[in-house]
Amino acid sequence: MNTMSNHSDCIELPLGYYTGINITIDLEKLAEQLSDYLPDLPIDVQGMATHFFVNDECFFIQSKEEIQHIFCGMYSVPIEARTTYFRLKVLEMLIYLYYFDIASETQKTIYARQQVDIIKQIQKRMIEDFERRFTIEELAQQYCISPTVLKTTFKGVYGVSIAAYMKEYRIRQAASMLHKTQKSIGNIALAVGYKSQSKFGAAFKEIYEMSPLEYRNQIKLN
Structure with a gap:
């Protein structure tokens, strides 16, 4: 809720979508x-x-x-x-x-626009090169932001930690590869940044509640 004296002319949505109802009251x-x-x-x-x-x-x-x-x-x-x-x-x-x-009701932290812009740049960099595993320190140094501010602001903007965000992003990309390509599960694991196929399988099952092979077989059946 906000008053019309402090409203914004536009709303920027980090996840790219919004579903809801706006109510204006005189x-x-x-x-x-x-x-x-x-x-x-x-x-x-x-x-x-x-x-x-x-x-x-x-x-x-x-x-x-x-x-x-x-x-x-x-x-x-x-x-x-x-x-x-x-x-x-x-x-x-x-x-x-x-x-x-x-x-x-605990209020959410409001982040400075400059901080949000930096976080969005970092998110874009990570998903464009998602097979690479960046460290917090590496990203903080590159974008001139403290590691603590980077972690807290990223979670504030995207709702989850950097590790959780990239884990799900990598697995979603892997699921797409399982669906659209004939690459082996081992090669797909490497392509999304997992050197260990067992760790990849565990991460995949955590999100999709089935192994990569079961997921591919289910797609074929469907």
């Missing part, structure tokens, strides 16, 4: 009309907004089951019912926010 109009919709719940709209937006900063609430059920129906409701349905759901959301315990 607080002055809402304050005038809310008592008509919720006469038994004296919500102070401006007070609630001030409560969430301390120092005019954004406020993040992590995904929770009680939030998901508010929004999930919005994607599938028939067109003719949307106006009424959306109104009900926004009221439900306001009730949820009215009782929400702000102190219980």
Whole structure:
């Protein structure tokens, strides 16, 4: 959530996609009309907004089951019912926010644009040369960033550690090779940066829950 005074004209998505619903609320109009919709719940709209937006900063609430059920129906409701349905759901959301315990929600760290740009350069470098295994120290020195900042900012931007990110990326590339080429499993393991075929097999099974050979055989059957 954010106020219109601190919103961004564009949003940059590190993973390249976004699925969601944006809701914009005119607080002055809402304050005038809310008592008509919720006469038994004296919500102070401006007070609630001030409560969430301390120092005019954004406020993040992590995904929770009680939030998901508010929004999930919005994607599938028939067109003719949307106006009424959306109104009900926004009221439900306001009730949820009215009782929400702000102190219980840990806020995500906001990273400087310069740091994010460097991390994106590092990510691009690693996936373009994914068969090579870069060290944290090597990348930090090359891009003039401390190892600690590199690790924490990468995880903040991409949601996982560098090691976990590259492990999954390599295995996804290997799965594509198993599907599209006739290369041996040993050669594919080498191509994605695994000198040990057993370690490659263990990493592959961790992500796909089957061995590389089982994966290839399943593709053939399909």
